[in-house]
Amino acid sequence: MQRILSTELASHPYEKVLVEGWVHRIRRLKAVSFLIIRDAAGLAQVVVTDPAQLTAPEESVVSVTATVTPNEQAPNGVELTSPEIHVHAAVDVPLPFELHRPVLTAGLPAQLDHAALALRHPARRAALRISAAATAGFRAALEAQRFVEVHTPKIVESATESGANVFQLDYFGRPGYLAQSPQFYKQMMVGVFERVFEVGPVFRAENSDTARHLTQYTSLDAEMGFIADHRDVMAALTRTLAGMFGAITERTGFATPGVPAEIPAVHFAEALKIAGAPADEPDLAPAHERALGEWARREHGSEFVFVTGYPMRKRPFYTHPDPADPAYSNGFDLLFRGLEIVTGGQRLHRHADYVAALHAAGEPLAAYRGYLDAFRYGMPPHGGWAIGLERLVARLTGAANVREVTAFPRDPHRLAP
Amino acid sequence: MQRILSTELASHPYEKVLVEGWVHRIRRLKAVSFLIIRDAAGLAQVVVTDPAQLTAPEESVVSVTATVTPNEQAPNGVELTSPEIHVHAAVDVPLPFELHRPVLTAGLPAQLDHAALALRHPARRAALRISAAATAGFRAALEAQRFVEVHTPKIVESATESGANVFQLDYFGRPGYLAQSPQFYKQMMVGVFERVFEVGPVFRAENSDTARHLTQYTSLDAEMGFIADHRDVMAALTRTLAGMFGAITERTGFATPGVPAEIPAVHFAEALKIAGAPADEPDLAPAHERALGEWARREHGSEFVFVTGYPMRKRPFYTHPDPADPAYSNGFDLLFRGLEIVTGGQRLHRHADYVAALHAAGEPLAAYRGYLDAFRYGMPPHGGWAIGLERLVARLTGAANVREVTAFPRDPHRLAP
Numbered sequence: 001m002q003r004i005l006s007t008e009l010a011s012h013p014y015e016k017v018l019v020e021g022w023v024h025r026i027r028r029l030k031a032v033s034f035l036i037i038r039d040a041a042g043l044a045q046v047v048v049t050d051p052a053q054l055t056a057p058e059e060s061v062v063s064v065t066a067t068v069t070p071n072e073q074a075p076n077g078v079e080l081t082s083p084e085i086h087v088h089a090a091v092d093v094p095l096p097f098e099l100h101r102p103v104l105t106a107g108l109p110a111q112l113d114h115a116a117l118a119l120r121h122p123a124r125r126a127a128l129r130i131s132a133a134a135t136a137g138f139r140a141a142l143e144a145q146r147f148v149e150v151h152t153p154k155i156v157e158s159a160t161e162s163g164a165n166v167f168q169l170d171y172f173g174r175p176g177y178l179a180q181s182p183q184f185y186k187q188m189m190v191g192v193f194e195r196v197f198e199v200g201p202v203f204r205a206e207n208s209d210t211a212r213h214l215t216q217y218t219s220l221d222a223e224m225g226f227i228a229d230h231r232d233v234m235a236a237l238t239r240t241l242a243g244m245f246g247a248i249t250e251r252t253g254f255a256t257p258g259v260p261a262e263i264p265a266v267h268f269a270e271a272l273k274i275a276g277a278p279a280d281e282p283d284l285a286p287a288h289e290r291a292l293g294e295w296a297r298r299e300h301g302s303e304f305v306f307v308t309g310y311p312m313r314k315r316p317f318y319t320h321p322d323p324a325d326p327a328y329s330n331g332f333d334l335l336f337r338g339l340e341i342v343t344g345g346q347r348l349h350r351h352a353d354y355v356a357a358l359h360a361a362g363e364p365l366a367a368y369r370g371y372l373d374a375f376r377y378g379m380p381p382h383g384g385w386a387i388g389l390e391r392l393v394a395r396l397t398g399a400a401n402v403r404e405v406t407a408f409p410r411d412p413h414r415l416a417p
Numbered sequence: 418m419q420r421i422l423s424t425e426l427a428s429h430p431y432e433k434v435l436v437e438g439w440v441h442r443i444r445r446l447k448a449v450s451f452l453i454i455r456d457a458a459g460l461a462q463v464v465v466t467d468p469a470q471l472t473a474p475e476e477s478v479v480s481v482t483a484t485v486t487p488n489e490q491a492p493n494g495v496e497l498t499s500p501e502i503h504v505h506a507a508v509d510v511p512l513p514f515e516l517h518r519p520v521l522t523a524g525l526p527a528q529l530d531h532a533a534l535a536l537r538h539p540a541r542r543a544a545l546r547i548s549a550a551a552t553a554g555f556r557a558a559l560e561a562q563r564f565v566e567v568h569t570p571k572i573v574e575s576a577t578e579s580g581a582n583v584f585q586l587d588y589f590g591r592p593g594y595l596a597q598s599p600q601f602y603k604q605m606m607v608g609v610f611e612r613v614f615e616v617g618p619v620f621r622a623e624n625s626d627t628a629r630h631l632t633q634y635t636s637l638d639a640e641m642g643f644i645a646d647h648r649d650v651m652a653a654l655t656r657t658l659a660g661m662f663g664a665i666t667e668r669t670g671f672a673t674p675g676v677p678a679e680i681p682a683v684h685f686a687e688a689l690k691i692a693g694a695p696a697d698e699p700d701l702a703p704a705h706e707r708a709l710g711e712w713a714r715r716e717h718g719s720e721f722v723f724v725t726g727y728p729m730r731k732r733p734f735y736t737h738p739d740p741a742d743p744a745y746s747n748g749f750d751l752l753f754r755g756l757e758i759v760t761g762g763q764r765l766h767r768h769a770d771y772v773a774a775l776h777a778a779g780e781p782l783a784a785y786r787g788y789l790d791a792f793r794y795g796m797p798p799h800g801g802w803a804i805g806l807e808r809l810v811a812r813l814t815g816a817a818n819v820r821e822v823t824a825f826p827r828d829p830h831r832l833a834p
Contacts, residue, residue, distance in 0.1 A: 003643060020643050022608075022795055040563065040611040059795040061766075089767050091795050116605040116791035125609055132566040136556070146457065149549040151635045151806075153825045154571070154618050155584070155595075157833040167572070169586035169595065172624060172829045178572075178586065185825060188533040188834070191439075192542055194457040200617065201571050207589060218568045226420060226437050349478075350506050370825075370834015374533035378439055378476040378508050389568075408570045408602060408787075412589045416574040417605070417787015 001065065006037065006044035009078045012068045019044050019080065020063045020088075022120070023056055025100040035083075036100070037064060038120075046080040053085050059095060059117070061088040108403060115408050115417050127405040129252050131218075131393045135199055137247025138220050138387070141240040147195040147222060152185035154178060154201065158367040167205045167215075178203035181386060186223040187318070187347060188374040190382045197222040207412050211401040212339070212391060216410040223384030230320070230330040230346040233383040234306055237334065237344060238263050241304070248396070256396065257303040264296055265306035268328065282314045284333075284340075293338025308332045310345075317357040320346035320383070330383070341392045344385025351375040418482065423454065423461035426495045429485045436461050436497065437480045437505075439537070440473055442517035452500075453517070454481060455537075463497040470502050476512060476534070478505040525820060532825050532834050544822040546669050548635075548810045552616055554664025555637050555804070558657040564639060565610040569602035571595060571618065575784040584622045584632075595620035598803060603640040604735070604764060605791040607799045614639040616806075624829045628818040629756070629808060633827040640801030647737070647747040647763040650800040651723055654751065654761060655680050658721070665813070673813065674720040681713055682723035685745065699731045701750075701757075710755025725749045727762075734774040737763035737800070747800070758809045761802025768792040 001018040021039030033054055035046040046064055048054055056062055066080035096114050097106035104111060104121050111118035118124055155176045159166045167178040182198050189196040202219040224236060245256035272281055274295050275288035296305035309328040312321055322328040331345030348354055354375050358365055390402040403409040408417060418435040438456035450471055452463040463481055465471055473479055483497035513531050514523035521528060521538050528535035535541055572593045576583045584595040599615050606613040619636040641653060662673035689698055691712050692705035713722035726745040729738055739745040748762030765771055771792050775782055807819040820826040825834060
């Protein structure tokens with residue numbers, strides 16, 4: 001018999017069907033018991049009159065052949081009666097926590113220790129589906145804008161970008177490093193396809209155990225050539241975010257806030273004033289970001305706000321300066337509900353500018369040889385961005401910690417499971 | 418003025434347009450010169466009558482404002498006349514090799530040393546577009562079959578699966594390892610979504626410098642629950658390959674061979690006979706795979722052939738044995754044009770079977786704690802596969818070396834660019 005999903009039962013009244021899944025819950029009443037089966041789509045209620053049939057405890061995997069019986073009291077208006085139950089895999093140990101409560105009562109460390117089990121909880125599962133939908137929406141929106149997907153190296157020769165925060169590995173007897181971002185590679189690929197994107201893991205050896213840092217996270221990267229300046233990048237990012245949020249709602253039903261056709265943008269100097277920060281601050285602290293988020297909602301009815309023109313001294317060497325005031329950059333951050341979830345900007349594109357910038361930073365040119373090749377052989381004005389997927393999904397779902405929306409998070413103290 | 422792409426010129430006869438791109442080639446004739454511009458879409462021919470306008474050599478980036486003039490002799494039936502040329506970035510050094518020849522004449526090492534330049538060649542670019550299309554087709558085919566995308570850790574605690582071939586790194590003072598595959602994680606996620614896929618980098622510290630090995634490659638992984646046996650996995654894989662090949666042809670125009678609705682399958686014991694190998698061979702050598710590829714084409718008119726029932730002793734511990742003959746497995750390989758491009762099979766799903774298999778392999782259970790959790794708490798019969806993207810694309814395009822279809826390949830001797 002062909003298996004059907006729990007959500008399809010209502011279309012098969014009075015038929016004999018095959019349902020398969022996990023024993024989500026067993027409710028024993030006096031005259032009858034209810035066996036709730038969880039499958040990929042949802043839940044199904046099985047009416048069991050013979051307690052001898054209830055041999056498999058919660059989380060066991062079963063096949064149930066039974067009759068679909070309409071019952072207005074049951075979830076989805078149907079239940080399964082006269083079941084035959086086959087056990088694929090019986091659980092024979094106590095569960096470390098229960099999965100059938102609306103909210104997992106176990107603390108986050110216990111959930112993470114038993115991730116293979118905790119991720120089965122509908123709330124944890126829903127966050128990962130939102131993550132998958134966001135990623136699919138990202139790709140679809142970019143492909144509609146002529147971006148081409150690339151895959152770039154995750155092991156690199158030099159600890160460039162910011163030497164302190166990279167993982168070092170043994171590469172056949174010499175040092176190698178895990179890439180902190182695909183930044184250099186996506187720029188090089190602008191020379192090939194003009195517009196590229198990559199969805200992939202990035203690695204940060206940052207020893208900070210906060211609710212918004214991971215040592216591996218999923219970066220949604222894009223880079224585009226032939227721009228006038230960073231505002232073209234911001235416009236492409238805005239379209240892409242709208243596509244992502246649309247995909248989330250379409251695929252998961254999760255209500256997402258509207259993405260304005262033009263997201264409000266404030267210059268860094270203005271942002272400091274709004275946040276009540278001293279005028280000589282070089283960066284925005286989390287409290288400043290929160291203040292800006294509140295301002296954007298209050299003044300513009302927007303959950304998003306761009307901060308542009310970050311000071312050059314706080315941005316990486318490849319950042320393009322603001323031609324009108326070279327102390328400021330054509331770099332931007334995007335805040336969503338008062339948290340930075342995207343960093344982007346226009347990059348330098350002339351070889352001589354790179355040489356000057358690396359000299360000024362005291363960096364050896366040799367470490368950047370392959371990267372500089374792209375600029376030596378002709379590159380257009382270009383820019384791009386990187387979205388932190390886990391931060392975005394945490395902010396969207398209201399999760400207090402990025403670990404709640406990550407399948408198997410990595411942090412300085414956690415390398416398993 | 419809004420930029421248009423080279424391929425759109427024919428739709429704008431006699432209009433003044435803006436085209437941007439790289440100087441692909443300059444051809445100086447007696448009375449006139451031709452400037453060939455390369456953009457993301459193709460090539461455009463610009464007629465230059467004043468040699469003083471040709472200041473930017475090949476690979477420089479330019480903007481050209483000019484009039485679209487029909488000319489049957491020109492590529493695509495149009496050329497650009499009366500141009501104004503603006504140089505975004507001028508190349509002021511000789512190129513290490515020419516890009517405008519139909520085939521790159523530089524050897525592969527020179528191409529890889531200057532990857533940022535070599536990848537701009539239309540042939541190299543085309544292979545990467547095929548790669549992107551294959552990946553998009555993979556995802557679309559799987560999403561149509563209810564698979565959910567996941568992102569899993571690339572840094573792991575134990576050198577499991579096969580200890581010798583893993584990269585070791587320093588994880589905050591203790592050892593960590595780069596994941597050789599998402600195998601354990603995708604299996605755990607079957608417990609969450611039933612069907613999952615992942616597109617991501619995998620790492621092999623194998624010191625073999627061949628035309629088909631890389632130390633990092635892109636693995637197209639899928640895993641599915643509630644199967645009868647490996648044949649359900651093979652059927653899902655066949656549908657997925659058809660989707661991938663369809664996407665390649667649709668997106669790039671590259672002609673792909675048909676994927677049979679049912680790919681011929683031979684048992685390992687039979688495969689040895691066909692390949693003329695001794696009956697006690699534990700695995701197929703490359704020459705055997707080639708012989709099987711020829712046999713499949715000759716006997717079945719198929720570029721693909723499944724080999725099923727590999728001996729258990731050559732498959733990993735999580736492989737499900739053939740219930741009819743436990744010396745053989747429910748594991749399979751898929752050969753495409755005589756090369757193995759996919760490995761897959763049914764996996765064990767009961768906790769006790771894992772404990773027994775790990776004991777038999779002499780492996781400590783503690784190293785597999787988080788993984789075994791999934792089976793302790795109920796898992797359905799399941800299986801899956803992993804496709805090596807670069808191998809598939811090399812075999813499809815006829816590239817002799819996987820490095821030709823990889824943007825920035827990594828091998829034991831190459832860690833840059």
